[in-house]
Amino acid sequence: MSVFTPVSESELRSYLNAYELGELVGYKGIEEGIENTNFFLTTSHGEFVLTLFERTPAADLPYFLGVMDHLSRAGIPSARPMPRRDGEVLGTLNGRATAIVERLSGRGVDQPSPEQAAALGTVLAKMHKAAADFPAQRPNCRGPSWWTPALKELHDKLPQEQLALLQDEVAYQARVDQSALPGGVVHADLFRDNALFDGPRLTGLIDFYYACNDAWAYDVAVCVNDWAINAEGCFNASVYDALVGAYAQERAFSEAECQAWPGQLRRAALRFWVSRLLDWHFPRAGELTYSKDPAEFERILLAHRQRTPQWPG
Numbered sequence: 254m255s256v257f258t259p260v261s262e263s264e265l266r267s268y269l270n271a272y273e274l275g276e277l278v279g280y281k282g283i284e285e286g287i288e289n290t291n292f293f294l295t296t297s298h299g300e301f302v303l304t305l306f307e308r309t310p311a312a313d314l315p316y317f318l319g320v321m322d323h324l325s326r327a328g329i330p331s332a333r334p335m336p337r338r339d340g341e342v343l344g345t346l347n348g349r350a351t352a353i354v355e356r357l358s359g360r361g362v363d364q365p366s367p368e369q370a371a372a373l374g375t376v377l378a379k380m381h382k383a384a385a386d387f388p389a390q391r392p393n394c395r396g397p398s399w400w401t402p403a404l405k406e407l408h409d410k411l412p413q414e415q416l417a418l419l420q421d422e423v424a425y426q427a428r429v430d431q432s433a434l435p436g437g438v439v440h441a442d443l444f445r446d447n448a449l450f451d452g453p454r455l456t457g458l459i460d461f462y463y464a465c466n467d468a469w470a471y472d473v474a475v476c477v478n479d480w481a482i483n484a485e486g487c488f489n490a491s492v493y494d495a496l497v498g499a500y501a502q503e504r505a506f507s508e509a510e511c512q513a514w515p516g517q518l519r520r521a522a523l524r525f526w527v528s529r530l531l532d533w534h535f536p537r538a539g540e541l542t543y544s545k546d547p548a549e550f551e552r553i554l555l556a557h558r559q560r561t562p563q564w565p566g
Contacts, residue, residue, distance in 0.1 A: 256282040256292075257537060258349050259347075260280075260290075260303075264347065265303075268346045268351070269294075269296070271338055271344055272335060272337055273298075273338060274298050274299075274353070275296040278296055280293060280294050280295065288462065289305060289306050289307050289309065290307060291303065300356035301354065302353065302356050303346075304351060304354070304462075305347070305349040306350045306462070307349065307537075313391060313394075314343055314350060314352070315389075316391045316464070317462050318343070318352055321334055324383055324384060328383070329380050329383050329458065330458060331458050331459075331461070332354035332356070332459055334353070335352075335353040335355065357449055358457070359454075360450065361446040362445050365480055365492055366453065368453040369450055370493075370495040370496035370499070371496065372454065372499070373476065373480065373499075374495065374501075375503050377440075377472065377500055378501075378502075378503030380438075381437060381438070382503075384438035391465045392465060393439075393441065393465040393466070394463070395441070395527075397427060400423045401423070404420065404423060406531065406535070407530055410534040418555075419523075422519065423523070426519070426520055426523065429513070429520070431468050433509040434471075434509055435509075436466065436468040436469050436471075438464060439464065439468075440458065440461060440464055440472055441464060441475060442462075442463040443472065443476050443479075444480075445479055468517065470506070470510040470517045471520060473496075473497065473500055474517040474521040476496060477496060480496055481496055482553055484546075485552055486555065486556025519557045522554035525550045526547055526550035526551050529546070529547035529549075530547045532547075
C-alpha cells in the first residue's frame with residue numbers, strides 16, 4: 254500500500270467542508286498505488302475516492318479530470334470528478350493538490366477470463382472513439398523525451414547487460430515513425446487493477462492520471478502486456494485473441510497499426526520496465542509503500558524482441 258502523505262480524520266473532515274458530499278463516515282488508504290496517495294471515502298452521501306497528487310504537475314490535472322468527466326458524460330464507465338461548492342474540481346490538502354471522484358462498483362481481476370478481456374477490448378475501443386472530440390492535448394510524459402534522462406538516472410544502478418539492453422531498445426524506439434498511426438486520448442496505464450468488474454461485466458475504468466494523446470495501438474499494447482502475457486513473457490492466446498478481437502470489432506485496425514504492432518508492444522514494455530526500475534532504485538518515503546518488480550517487464554520486453562503475434566484476422 255502507498256500512502257505518501259498521511260491524512261488525519263480531523264484534517265479530512267475539515268477538507269470535506271468544501272464539498273456537498275455529506276458527513277464523513279469512514280476512510281481507508283488504497284492498496285497498490287505507487288504514484289499518488291489515494292483513500293476510499295465513505296460519507297453520508299455515498300462512496301468516493303480522494304487522491305492527493307504527489308508528483309503530477311498541477312498544470313496537467315485539468316486534462317486528466319476533464320478526460321474523466323468527458324468520458325463519463327459519453328457513457329464510458331469512468332469515475333466522475335466531484336465539484337466543490339465553488340464549482341472547482343481541484344482542491345488542496347496537506348500541501349498536495351487533490352480531487353475527489355465517485356467510487357465505481359466492482360473490483361480488479363488477477364486472472365482475467367476471455368470474457369473479461371473481450372469486455373475490456375470493447376470498452377477500450379469505445380473510449381478511444383468517445384474521446385476523439387476531447388479538445389485538450391497532452392503529450393505522453395513517459396514517451397521518448399523521458400527515456401533518455403531516465404537512462405541517465407539509472408546508469409550507475411544497473412549491471413552492464415541490463416544497461417546495454419535498455420540503450421539498444423531506446424535507440425530502436427527512436428527510429429520508429431509513429432506519424433501514420435491513428436490516435437487521440439489514451440489511458441496509457443490500463444492494467445488489471447485499473448479496470449473494475451462484476452463477474453464478466455466491466456463496471457469501471459479508473460486511474461486516468463497518465464492519460465495523454467498518443468497512438469491508440471500503444472494503448473492496446475499496454476493492456477495486452479498486462480492482461481494477456483504472464484511475468485515470463487508467455488502469451489495467453491485465448492485472452493489475447495478475446496481482447497484484441499473485441500477491440501477490432503468496435504474499431505477496425507489500420508494497416509499501419511498492424512505493421513507497427515511489434516514495436517508498440519516493445520514500447521509499452523519499455524515504458525513500464527523503466528518506470529519500475531526508477532521506483533525500485535529511487536524509492537520514495539511513505540507511511541506505507543508498495544513497489545512492483547521491474548524484472549517482469551524486462552522479461553516481457555525480451556520476449557517481444559524475439560517474437561510477436563499478429564492481429565487476429
